[in-house]
Amino acid sequence: MTQAGASLRVSSKYLAYLVPLGAVGFALLIGAIMLLAFDASPIEGFRALFRGAFGSTDALIETAIKATPLLFVGVGITIAFRANVINIGGEGQIVAGGLLSTMTALWLPDLSAWIMLPAILIMGFVGGAIWGFIPGYLKAYFGVNEILSTIMLNVVAVQLMNYLLRQPLIDPAEIERGTRIPQTERLQEGADLPLLFGSDRLHIGPLLAVLAAIAAYILLWRTPLGYRLRAVGQNPDAARYAGIPVKRTITLALTLSGALCGLAGAVLVFGSEGHRMVTDGSTAGFTGSAGFNGIVAALFGGLHPIFTIPASFLFGGLLVGGISLQRAVQVPSALILALNGLVVIFVVSTDRYRQRLRDQDARRDALASAGASSVPLAADRGGGGEEP
Amino acid sequence: MPMMEMRGITKRFPGVLANDNVDFDVQAGEVHTLLGENGAGKSTLMKILYGLYQADEGEILLNGDPTVIDSPTTAISHNIGMIHQHFMLVETLTVAENVALGLPSSRGALTDLDVVSDHIVELGSQYGLELDPAALVWQLAVGQKQRVEIIKALYREARLLILDEPTAVLTPQEVDQLFETLRQLTTDGRGLIFISHKLHEVLALSNRITVLRQGRVTGQATPAEATRESLAEMMVGREVKLAPDKPAVQVAEPALEIRDLEVYGDRGIVAVEHFDLEVRAGEILGIAGVSGNGQRELAESIAGLREVTKGSISIAGTDVTNHRPIEIRDVGLAYVPEGRLKDGSIADFTVSENILLVDHRDDRFLNRGLFDFGAIREHCQGLVDDFAVKTPTLETPVRSLSGGNIQKLILARELEGTPTVLLASQPTRGVDIGAAEYIHERLVAQRERGTAILVISEDLDEVFGLSDRIAVMYEGRVMGIVDPATATREEVGLMMAGVSPD
Ligand SMILES: Nc1ncnc2c1ncn2[C@@H]1O[C@H](COP(=O)(O)OP(=O)(O)OP(=O)(O)O)[C@@H](O)[C@H]1O
Ligand SMILES: [Mg+2]
Numbered sequence: 028m029t030q031a032g033a034s035l036r037v038s039s040k041y042l043a044y045l046v047p048l049g050a051v052g053f054a055l056l057i058g059a060i061m062l063l064a065f066d067a068s069p070i071e072g073f074r075a076l077f078r079g080a081f082g083s084t085d086a087l088i089e090t091a092i093k094a095t096p097l098l099f100v101g102v103g104i105t106i107a108f109r110a111n112v113i114n115i116g117g118e119g120q121i122v123a124g125g126l127l128s129t130m131t132a133l134w135l136p137d138l139s140a141w142i143m144l145p146a147i148l149i150m151g152f153v154g155g156a157i158w159g160f161i162p163g164y165l166k167a168y169f170g171v172n173e174i175l176s177t178i179m180l181n182v183v184a185v186q187l188m189n190y191l192l193r194q195p196l197i198d199p200a201e202i203e204r205g206t207r208i209p210q211t212e213r214l215q216e217g218a219d220l221p222l223l224f225g226s227d228r229l230h231i232g233p234l235l236a237v238l239a240a241i242a243a244y245i246l247l248w249r250t251p252l253g254y255r256l257r258a259v260g261q262n263p264d265a266a267r268y269a270g271i272p273v274k275r276t277i278t279l280a281l282t283l284s285g286a287l288c289g290l291a292g293a294v295l296v297f298g299s300e301g302h303r304m305v306t307d308g309s310t311a312g313f314t315g316s317a318g319f320n321g322i323v324a325a326l327f328g329g330l331h332p333i334f335t336i337p338a339s340f341l342f343g344g345l346l347v348g349g350i351s352l353q354r355a356v357q358v359p360s361a362l363i364l365a366l367n368g369l370v371v372i373f374v375v376s377t378d379r380y381r382q383r384l385r386d387q388d389a390r391r392d393a394l395a396s397a398g399a400s401s402v403p404l405a406a407d408r409g410g411g412g413e414e415p
Numbered sequence: 416m417p418m419m420e421m422r423g424i425t426k427r428f429p430g431v432l433a434n435d436n437v438d439f440d441v442q443a444g445e446v447h448t449l450l451g452e453n454g455a456g457k458s459t460l461m462k463i464l465y466g467l468y469q470a471d472e473g474e475i476l477l478n479g480d481p482t483v484i485d486s487p488t489t490a491i492s493h494n495i496g497m498i499h500q501h502f503m504l505v506e507t508l509t510v511a512e513n514v515a516l517g518l519p520s521s522r523g524a525l526t527d528l529d530v531v532s533d534h535i536v537e538l539g540s541q542y543g544l545e546l547d548p549a550a551l552v553w554q555l556a557v558g559q560k561q562r563v564e565i566i567k568a569l570y571r572e573a574r575l576l577i578l579d580e581p582t583a584v585l586t587p588q589e590v591d592q593l594f595e596t597l598r599q600l601t602t603d604g605r606g607l608i609f610i611s612h613k614l615h616e617v618l619a620l621s622n623r624i625t626v627l628r629q630g631r632v633t634g635q636a637t638p639a640e641a642t643r644e645s646l647a648e649m650m651v652g653r654e655v656k657l658a659p660d661k662p663a664v665q666v667a668e669p670a671l672e673i674r675d676l677e678v679y680g681d682r683g684i685v686a687v688e689h690f691d692l693e694v695r696a697g698e699i700l701g702i703a704g705v706s707g708n709g710q711r712e713l714a715e716s717i718a719g720l721r722e723v724t725k726g727s728i729s730i731a732g733t734d735v736t737n738h739r740p741i742e743i744r745d746v747g748l749a750y751v752p753e754g755r756l757k758d759g760s761i762a763d764f765t766v767s768e769n770i771l772l773v774d775h776r777d778d779r780f781l782n783r784g785l786f787d788f789g790a791i792r793e794h795c796q797g798l799v800d801d802f803a804v805k806t807p808t809l810e811t812p813v814r815s816l817s818g819g820n821i822q823k824l825i826l827a828r829e830l831e832g833t834p835t836v837l838l839a840s841q842p843t844r845g846v847d848i849g850a851a852e853y854i855h856e857r858l859v860a861q862r863e864r865g866t867a868i869l870v871i872s873e874d875l876d877e878v879f880g881l882s883d884r885i886a887v888m889y890e891g892r893v894m895g896i897v898d899p900a901t902a903t904r905e906e907v908g909l910m911m912a913g914v915s916p917d
Binding site: 245250251254255257258261262264265266267268269270271272 | 718720739740741744750752754757758759760761762763764768771772773775776781784785786
C-alpha cells in the first residue's frame with residue numbers, strides 16, 4: 028500500500044492536470060445522458076458543440092473573445108490563490124473595472140486614441156484594483172473573511188452599475204426617446220479596441236489576456252514581489268520571520284487579483300459589438316459570469332498562469348459551442364446552462380477534493396500512526412520533518 | 416533469537432541512497448541505539464520498519480519469521496509502535512480520544528472512552544506516564560504530548576518501540592523521567608530502538624549501539640567500551656572536538672542592550688519581566704534555562720515578532736523596540752529561530768528559495784528587477800557546500816531534507832555576512848555531532864569578527880562550551896550571570912530551578 032501510496036503522491040503533480048480533464052469528460056458524459064433523455068442525439072449534439080467552438084475561423088474568434096475575460100479573471104484568481112487568498116469577487120471587480128473605464132471614456136472625450144487606449148485599460152485595472160483592495164485590506168487588517176466580503180462587494184457593484192447606467196451615465200438619446208434602456212451612449216471610436224488581422228470582430232483583447240498571463244507567471248516566479256506573495260501563501264509565520272510585511276502582501280494579492288478582473292471589465296466594454304456599457308439589471312448580463320467561470324478556468328489550469336491560457340480557451344469554447352449544440356439538436360437552453368454548471372461542479376469538486384487531501388495530511392498521518400484500517404495514502408512525507 | 420531482525424535493507428530516493436544493505440536487530444528487553452549523522456538514514460530505516468516506506472531490497476524477520484510490513488496498520492498488528500518526533504496527534508481532541516482514534520470500540524458502534532480512560536490511567540501509573548485522559552491535547556506541554564504518543568503505542572500492545580529523537584524537544588528533567596519509563600519498559604521484555612544525537616544520553620540508556628554513515632552500518636559498540644569521543648569518531652569518521660577552541664577576543668562596547676523588558680506570552684500571561692541584559696561585540700552570551708521560562712518570548716521580542724509592553728531593546732545604540740522585523744534586520748540582527756519548520760523555513764519551497772528567504776530583495780540576486788538565477792545558484796551552492804547541507808539538488812523542496820539538514824540550511828543562511836547581533840535559539844537541536852562541532856566553530860569565528868552572539872540553549876554542555884558568560888533565565892527574569900570558567904553545572908542547575916546563587 029505504501030509503495031502505491033508513494034507513487035500516487037509523486038504522480039499527483041501530473042494528476043493535477045489530468046483530473047480536471049477527467050471532470051470535463053464526466054460532465055459531458057452526464058450531458059450525453061441528459062441529451063438522450065430529451066430524445067436528442069449526443070453524437071450530433073457534441074459534434075455541433077465542437078464545430079461551434081473550434082470548427083471555423085469565426086468559431087475560433089468567438090471562442091477567443093469569450094475566453095478573454097475568463098483568462099484575465101483566471102490569472103487574477105491564480106495570483107490571489109498563490110498568496111492563499113480566495114477571490115470570489117471577480118464579478119464585482121469586472122463591473123468596477125468596466126464602470127471606471129467607461130466613465131473615463133465619457134468624461135475625457137477629446138483624447139487621441141494613443142492616449143485613450145492606455146487610459147481606459149489603466150482605469151479598468153484601477154477600478155478592479157479598488158474593488159480588490161477593499162476585501163484585501165479588510166482581511167489583512169481586520170480578519171474579515173474574504174470569501175464573504177468579496178461576494179458582498181459583487182452585490183454592491185451590480186447596484187452601483189444599475190444606478191449609474193440608469194441615471195448619470197445613461198445615453199441622453201434614451202431619455203429623449205423615452206425608452207430609458209440603461210446603457211451609455213456609443214463610446215468614442217478612439218477607445219475601440221483595435222482589431223487584428225483585418226477581422227471585423229477579433230480585437231486585441233485575447234492578446235492582452237495572454238500577455239497578462241505571461242506577466243503573471245514572470246511576476247510570481249521571477250520577481251521578489253512574487254516570491255513574497257508565494258511565501259506568505261505557503262507559510263505566513265516564516266514570511267513574517269523573514270521580514271516580509273504579511274498584511275501588506277495579502278492586501279496586495281487581492282488588489283492585483285481585482286485589477287486583472289478589472290481589465291476584463293474594460294475589455295468587455297470596449298471590445299463589445301455595441302461599444303458601450305449595458306446592464307440588464309444583473310451582473311451576469313454584463314460579465315457573462317466570467318467572474319465565476321474564470322475561477323473554474325484557473326482551477327482547470329492547475330492555478331498556474333500559463334496553463335490557465337489553454338484552460339480558458341477550452342472553457343470559452345465550451346460556452347460558445349453550447350449555443351451551437353442547442354441550435355443543432357433543439358433542446359431547451361436551460362440544458363446548456365445545466366451542462367456548464369456540471370463542468371463547474373466537477374472541476375471545482377475534484378479540486379476541492381485534491382485540496383482536502385492536502386489539508387488533511389496531518390490528520391491522516393495521525394490516523395496512520397494510530398493504525399486506522401483505511402488510510403488512503405501513507406504518510407511518506409519529508410525525511411525528517413522533525414518538528415513537534 | 417532476536418525479536419526483530421532487518422537484513423540487507425536498501426532504500427533509494429531520487430539522488431540519494433538512504434539505506435545501503437543495512438543489517439539491524441533488536442533483542443527482547445534491550446535498548447538498541449541507532450547513531451549517525453544528519454541524513455545518515457536513521458529515520459528512513461525506522462520508517463521502513465514501521466511500514467511507512469517500503470525497502471527496495473532486503474527483508475524483515477519478526478521472531479524469526481520473514482514478514483512483509485506494508486503499512487503502519489500491519490506494523491501495529493505485529494506489535495510495533497513508533498514515537499515520531501513530530502507528534503502525530505489531533506490537537507483538538509482529548510488524550511483519550513487520541514488514544515482511541517482508529518481503534519474499534521469494545522461496544523461496537525458506541526464509544527467506549529470510559530474504558531479507554533481507565534486503561535490510560537492504569538498504564539500511566541504502571542510506567543510513570545501520568546496523564547489526564549480528558550485533557551485536550553493542544554493544552555499539553557511537549558513532554559506530555561510525548562507521553563500520549565507512548566501510551567498510544569502501549570495501548571496497542573507494542574512490544575517493539577521505535578523512538579526517533581524523543582529527547583530533542585525535552586528538558587533535562589523530562590529526559591530523566593522518560594529514561595525511567597523506558598527502562599521499565601525493557602524490564603517487561605519489550606525491545607526499544609532509540610535515536611538521539613546526544614552522546615551522553617546514548618551512553619546512559621543503550622545496551623547496544625549501531626552507527627550508520629551515509630546509509631551503511633559502519634560500526635557497533637556497547638556503552639561499556641565506548642566513550643563520547645570514540646562514538647563521535649565512529650559517526651563522523653574523524654576526530655571530533657566536543658568543545659570548540661576559543662581564542663581570546665577583546666570585547667568591545669555593548670551591541671545588544673535590553674532594559675527592563677516586559678513581554679507577554681501567547682496565553683496572555685507575562686512571560687518576560689524586569690529583564691536586563693547586555694551582550695557586547697565579540698562575546699558569546701549563553702542563556703541557560705529550562706524551556707518555557709520566557710526564552711522563546713525573549714527571542715521573538717528581540718526579532719520584532721512579539722510586542723514589547725515595557726522596557727527597551729537596542730542594537731548598536733539604535734533603539735529597535737517594537738520596530739518591524741525587517742527594520743531590525745537592517746540594523747544588523749540575524750536570527751536562528753527555534754521552530755525550524757514553523758518560522759525558519761518554508762517546507763514546500765526549494766532549498767534555494769529558502770536560502771533567499773530574507774535576501775530575496777537583495778540587488779546581488781536581481782538583474783533588472785528579475786531574479787538572476789545564475790547568481791542565485793552560485794550563492795546557494797556555496798552555502799550548501801560550506802555547511803555540508805545534504806540535499807540532492809538545490810531545487811529539492813526542504814520538506815524532504817532530514818531534520819538536521821534543515822537546521823544547517825537555516826544556519827548557513829543566517830550566519831552569512833557579518834551581523835552585528837546574532838540571536839540563535841537552540842542552534843544545534845537535532846543536528847549531529849559533526850555538524851554541531853561545525854556550527855560551534857562558525858559561531859566562534861563569527862565572534863572573532865566582532866558579532867555579539869546570544870545563544871539560547873537547553874543543552875548545558877553547549878552553553879558551557881560556547882559561552883563567555885552564562886545568564887540563567889528563570890520565570891522570565893535573569894537569575895544571575897556566571898562565568899563558565901569558574902561556575903559549576905550544579906550551581907547553574909540550581910539557578911535554573913529558581914534557587915538564587917547566594
Ligand atoms: N521522502 C523523501 N524523499 C526524498 N529524499 C528523502 C526522503 N526521506 C529521506 N530522504 C533522504 O534520505 C536521506 C536519509 O534521511 P533520513 O531522514 O533517514 O536521515 P536521518 O538519519 O534521520 O537524519 P537526521 O538525523 O537529520 O534526522 C537524506 O539524504 C534525506 O534527504
Ligand atoms: Mg531523522
